[in-house]
Amino acid sequence: MAPLSPPASSPPAEFSLRKIAIPAFGPSLLFGIGEGAILPIVPLTARDLGASVSMAAPMVALISIGSLLNNIPASLITMRWGERWAIVVAGLWSGLGMALCVFTSHLGLFATGCLMVGMSQAVYNLARQSYMTEAVPVMYRARALSTLGGVMRIGMFIGPFLAAAAVHAYGLEAAYAIGIAGVLGAAAIGARIPDLEAPPPPPGQVAAPTLVSTLRDHRRVFLTIGIGVVLVSAVRASRQAVIPLWAEHLDLAPAVASLIYGLAGGIDMLVFYPAGKVMDHKGRRWVAVPSMVIMGVAMLLMPLTHGFVTLLIAALAIGFGNGIGSGMIMTLGADHSPRHGRAHFLGVWRLMSDIGSSSGPALLSLLAASLSLALGIAATGLIALVAAGVLAYWIPPAHR
Known part of the structure; x- marks a missing residue:
């Protein structure tokens, strides 16, 4: 299989995302x-397995917790084994976790399996981002990473439908069979991706970068654009709860709420490539800032909606704003990551993103319980506008 990046003698114009679609985006x-x-x-x-309703719901959260806790170890794994084998190991570990979930009759082991799936998610996402950052020319970077994020969302969208059909025919265990087949298939394709040549160390550098040195050398980026990433992730994670909760508040039927959520997700998946193209040609600000402004305004207006049509309009705006931001966090991380110690940098970057993803819904829940759901949604909208301001101020006018 040809390498993902063109030979050094080839002009960048010869590079084509279409030619690398299967090895780059298939996994x-x-x-x-x-x-x-x-x-x-x-x-x-x-x-x-005997869990109460209050115990069953947090099991899904264990996947996110596993990802959050494993971001830094994921960077060490990627630095030690390289991106290709990290991708393979992530697929195998995820498949093992899913197998544990389906074959155990013990709730504690089931929870362990869920945690393993989240751990593999951290390794896979970091290794994939690191590989694409190195393999794709910088002039195509935003399109590549936006497509990477968009394809992952498409897979997450397709997966539940395949599982629903399998469960209907064969029972709950069939969903895990679909899951195991998917992650092992990703590992199989990942194993065929060519290794990238390690760049030579910069002149004068004696010791390899460490996590501590990466934090020290790039602290300004982490404390500026990184704060924006935390806020963006908080808003994005909260949006998944905002739409169904407000639909329930309006006494809309569950089927109607699902329809609104699905249509918003459809808009989300349609716009990732054009947004990446704009980032490549105009700069990151041209997408990052509008993405947060659109989501922020839509969330501020959502408490004013009063029925199906008005809520649908607000939800579609949120979906559009989120969709154009597909790959934005990965692209910003890639832009500022060093060639040496990139995995360490991206591990911290993804950790900050996951902290935002965990804290956003928690803040929404706290405000909804202590004040009101409307104020919680409005506060999330304000966070989006603050994120837009942070990104507008700190993102360079044009990417490097």
């Missing part, structure tokens, strides 16, 4: 399908 699609297949089934399996 992400399959990994997304695999994880998407099991997510709706995890609480149901926990209930079958």
